[in-house]
Amino acid sequence: MIARILFILALFVLPYQPAYADDAKALDNRSIPAGEDTVTATKTLTMADDGGEFGLSVGEIVKVELESQGGTGFSWYEDGLDERYLKLIKTEPENMAGKGMVGGPVMDVWYYKAVSSGDSVLSMLYYRVWEGSGKAVKKFRVKLHIK
Numbered sequence: 461m462i463a464r465i466l467f468i469l470a471l472f473v474l475p476y477q478p479a480y481a482d483d484a485k486a487l488d489n490r491s492i493p494a495g496e497d498t499v500t501a502t503k504t505l506t507m508a509d510d511g512g513e514f515g516l517s518v519g520e521i522v523k524v525e526l527e528s529q530g531g532t533g534f535s536w537y538e539d540g541l542d543e544r545y546l547k548l549i550k551t552e553p554e555n556m557a558g559k560g561m562v563g564g565p566v567m568d569v570w571y572y573k574a575v576s577s578g579d580s581v582l583s584m585l586y587y588r589v590w591e592g593s594g595k596a597v598k599k600f601r602v603k604l605h606i607k
Contacts, residue, residue, distance in 0.1 A: 499523075499550050499571045505582075505602055513603040516574040521549070524570045526584060526600055530555065531563030533588040534597065545580035545606055546572040574606045 501523035503514060516522060526536050541548070552569040572582065586598035 501571060507598075507600060509602055510600050511602070513605065515605045515607065517607050518574050518577055520574050522546075522572050522574070522582075522604070524572070524582065524584070524600075526568050526586070527556070528566045528568055528586065529563075530566045533590075534586055535589065536568050536584045536586050536600070537589075537593070539583040539585045539593065539599075541582070542580045543575075545574065545576055545578050546582060546604070547575050549573050574604070577606050580604050580606065 499521060502520040503516065504523040504525060505512075505514070506525050507527070514522075528534055528536055538548075548570060550571040552571075554567045554569065556565040556567050580603075582602050582604060584600040585593050585596035586600075587593055587596040
């Protein structure tokens with residue numbers, strides 16, 4: 461029985477890396493290049509801003525901070541980012557429980573740059589990648605008016 465459990469863990473859980481899931485557009489290679497690690501945001505959005513509308517100017521940077529729970533398999537994923545208006549420039553997951561602690565709260569942080577004027581929706585879904593976006597347990601959505 462223990463061997464079967466270890467086999468299942470090795471097969472399904474250990475290789476799972478939600479931050480790089482191909483089908484979920486999570487934190488990927490669109491992040492800021494090495495050596496350019498300082499980003500100053502014009503506006504910071506959190507779960508408290510869900511459903512809101514906000515204005516930005518072209519060139520400004522918006523920071524999105526969403527809390528997740530480490531060790532659960534749940535992660536935040538972009539849901540259809542319109543790259544004509546917004547460009548992901550940096551991501552910063554931060555362990556809020558302290559260095560070396562596993563399974564504690566995590567603050568997922570994204571920096572997006574407004575690259576052209578227009579209206580865009582920034583939408584994120586919180587789900588387990590193997591269950592798919594249809595099983596999202598949390599949603600974050602804001603409308604951005606870029607001038």
